[in-house]
Amino acid sequence: MRRLFWVFAIAIAAWCWLGPPSQAADLVQAPPERKLDPRIRIMLSRIQDGLPPTPQLPNGSSLRPPSIPVRVYEKDGRFWFHGLAKLQSENTLSDLRRIGCRITSYRDGIACMEIPLDSVLEIAALPGVAYLEASKRVRLKLDRSIPEIHVPEAVSRYGATGRGVIIGVVDSGIDVKHPDFIRSDGTSRVLYVWDQNDPKGPSPEGFGYGREYTPQDIAHALNGNLSSRPKDDDPNEGGHGTHVCGIAASNGRASQKYYGVAPDADLIVVKADFDRPLDANRYIVEKAQKLNRPVVINNSWGSHYGPHDGTDLESAGLNALVGPGKPGVVVVMAAGNEGEDDIHVGGAISTGKTASFSAFTPRGASYIQIDLWHDSQDRFLTTVGYETAGGNRIPVTSAETGRSRKTTITDAPFSGARITVDALEAPYPNNPSVSHVLVDIDLTDTDYGANPSMPWFVTIEKLGGTGSGSFDAWLSSEDGQYFRASPGDIPGDSQKTITDQACAPYIISVGSYITKTKWISLDGIQVDYGIPGYPLGSLSYFSSRGPTRDGREKPDLVAPGEWIASSLSGDVAV
Structure with a gap:
């Protein structure tokens, strides 16, 4: 593995010189570099310093595992990651393939692909490549709800049962043998399932990875052929996908009591x-269009890395599937589950003024990432440091708008910490009205990791410019982190916590409100999950709040989300 690190170090030595590990140094501002997502630049910088491309705990470390922002894997002696490229022309696809990229889908000027990390500068140098973005690691978000949203009236007045419509679900899978998805004649309402994780294949046409289960495979599965049965068996998700499919489309055969919103709809899951949710949505749209059927796609997942305005490549690619001139396609996104999490700060400062904010991190946390966006007509200085137990603030490194700097700390208490401030995206290539600053704090090589009594802080100063001085920042890493409300700092809040992807203009983002707090369990026990101050009909405490960063109202609507009975996957032990 160490040999690979040094191969990459040699490959990019001509691109940048970052100095010895204990010093901060500016990155060379070459044009291809500015086409790279800052997470990619940070991976290259780590390789240049002989480190793994993403933070990893040393053997025997007692720190909390880092929440990795980009999944990197090794194949054929090289490091690879999933990413997206904004192209000037479809003709550039042949150049990307020549360099070694594997294109998994292309549509609306955005290519999804597997990218060799050691080739990103060559890729960015192509005239036809406008921007290269690493895929985000997204995470899942999610009796009386049916009458609450007036489904019976819709059925009686319009005959709206979902017949003829396809519901697409991008989630943890589906238990195709569940009775709620089988018609009375014994045939399946699940038309296709694509397991993106299964390397055995056969893969869906054009995408080239994963395993596709066809109607024939699913029919064989219902007849007992277990080798052709897709599953919803992720032990970390507890049958989330089957639960979501049941809310949308259960026909009630299992319980003879509870049914979904569209009990006659078919499913593509x-x-x-x-890592590749845009591929997933494109797959469902292409299948539905080949069948000449309208489709509604549910996405109960999201992330908080990005501009929260729909202009990053993943959000833009999803947004391009719908909207004017795109009849018969609806894409729905969960608003998010951060309605009580203070993961956002925002405000405005005038020239010569500063603003500070600091992050609470659990003891032993090993990775912090803060995503800052500000008016592109302003010039900011971003400084990162930590607070001592005595309350003194120690600045570690800083970078002006248009620059990037990194520092590795050599003194206690955070010896080994690697801090990067990447402010090169000035302006952000996909939206010239904003500039982007990524603060990356890697504590994996420290002895103790984060300490709640010694928080990390960010101070921004407006050096000049004609802009509004406005800024917004999100904690895009997870692990129980939030912005504190400490004296002198801007306190964190839960405003603008709609997930980045759900901020796209034509995506329907959906929040949650309360329709049930009490019920009788299968064991005959009265269950009461009521929370004081949150009566029936109120917005769920966890439902993410708007607006978007650019001021648009989101979520677009709210729906029953607390508590919802639905189909239980037989693949998950309970």
């Missing part, structure tokens, strides 16, 4: 790897 992607068991997602949560």
